[in-house]
Amino acid sequence: MTAGRAKGWNDRTLSRLVQLGFAVVLLLAWYLAATWGQVSHLLLPNPVEVWHQFIGILASGEFLPDLRVTLTELAVAFAISTSLGISTGYFVSRSPYAIKVFEPLFAGIFSIPIILFLPLYVLFFGLGPASKIALGATISFFPIVLNTIAGFGNVDRVLTTAARSMGASNLQMFRHVLLPAALPVVLAGLRMGFTVALLSIIGSETIASLAGLGHRIVNLAENMDMARMFAYIAFVVAIAAFLNAAVSALEARGRR
Amino acid sequence: MTTLAPAVTAPKPLTLRVRRWFLRHPAAARLGVVVILFVIWEIAARFFVDPNFLSPPSRVIVSIDDVLATQGVPQALRVTFYELAVSFVLAVVLGVILGLSIGLGRFAHRSFMPIILLLYGTPQITILPIFVLLFGIGPASKIAFGVSHGVFPVTILVAAGVQNIKPIYLVSARSMGASRWHILRHVIFPHMIPSFFTSMRLAMTGVLLGVLLAELYVSTAGIGYFTSVFTQDFDPTKLIGLVSILAAMAVVLNEVVRRAELHYGRWRS
Secondary structure, eight states: OHHHHHHHSOHHHHHHHHHHHHHHHHHHHHHHHHHTSSOOTTTSOOHHHHHHHHHHHHHHTTTHHHHHHHHHHHHHHHHHHHHHHHHHHHHHHTOHHHHHHHHHHHHHHHTSOGGGGHHHHHHHHOSSHHHHHHHHHHHHHHHHHHHHHHHHHTOOHHHHHHHHHTTOOHHHIIIIIIHHHHHHHHHHHHHHHHHHHHHHHHHHHHHSOSSSHHHHHHHHHHTTOHHHHHHHHHHHHHHHHHHHHHHHHHHHHHHO | OTTHHHHHTOOOOHHHHHHHHHHHOHHHHHHHHHHHHHHHHHHIIIIISOTTTOOOHHHHHHHHHHHHHSTTHHHHHHHHHHHHHHHHHHHHHHHHHHHHHHHHOHHHHHHHHHHHHHHHHSOGGGGHHHHHHHHOSSHHHHHHHHHHHHHHHHHHHHHHHHHTSOHHHHHHHHHTTOOHHHHIIIIIHHHHHHHHHHHHHHHHHHHHHHHHHHHHHSOSSSHHHHHHHHHHTTOHHHHHHHHHHHHHHHHHHHHHHHHHHHHHHGGGO
């Protein structure tokens, strides 16, 4: 009887239940450990208090200045890396020789953890937003340029030859052959660039900054205001998840 | 004959020959680009930029000895390398265990994979302060943060590698009477090897990122301590030297895993 019912259950709902159960157990363990356990409040604040703080932060709107700083940095950095990355990538991709010269160069630099150069950026550009913008633009430049080269460089020869022999002009060629063929790869590069720009900007705010969401979290950690810090972390994670989901949705839209 | 020979090998203009040579050797042209960049850097640093902020590459290279002779720097490099090694090993071991246990069961895969992907997708840098509070400002927090960056790609790739085995291999092995261990040893492990080495490469990228982030955030003995000291002293020569040493270390480590990936991923194709 029970076996029959278990089989009748959709496997999918069962998986969802397991996931839900995992979350519930985690929250419950957190609550119990914080309420009755011997865990210090400095390490693990009570989830109820974190929730109140979270609501308080949202209601008071005190996150707005920090959010504005972070989002401005992100927007400027992403605009710089997108325009530079796509134009560089496009021009490199026009010649197989240039691809051979530059592509390994970009790929090689991409494999270095560029966050290492953060101290240099702070030295050049100071503690303010400029160093975050410069670092975010540098880090996100590489996935964008590499994917642009891959996208425009690997357009099927049959398509380009056919379009040429039918008398396509350069502009028509770009608009109707190259762009549609390259767009999915370029968009994937833009999405990757956006994600790493976001990460590196929050990261550099955490390490050395004067304002921004990462700075706020560190500030709260240094003041040992743990419940508030957890609330801010949840807030930043939610913002990041929202931005990434939005970019993925835009990418999926652009692919069609 | 002798009069004809010079006509045949009539010397082409030098510029054309140089161009031809570069066209045949893109690697040389690449090297040329790098050299030009270094020359621009050198000229900019010598004549245009405030020496408090940028120092020419020639001086940086000469000063690398100086950096290594600075009290505590070799020790700091050793500490950082130790953190990288320990967190890399931990990330790979934990990731393989998690990946196998998630990948081997269809139900486990469907239930827990979204959780892993969700965790992998969250910006872990936001919880760096928590790592420091939990593990202190010593190497432990760097190792833990490195592991937290490295473990998820390994888990995901190993699980995917296990899932991608053609069911026919498993069925035929089972029908020939292979035990659970035999299947693991002779079917699943060999098939995991390519994705395993790819995952090691991604783990290395993640571990480098995590450890270096944590080092830069707060450090008492590792490299992060010296980068902040050199920054506060406005000593770009030493700072660039130190960062170059670290970058070289990262490149070598990445290259080692990449070579391993190429080497062990070959057998199937």
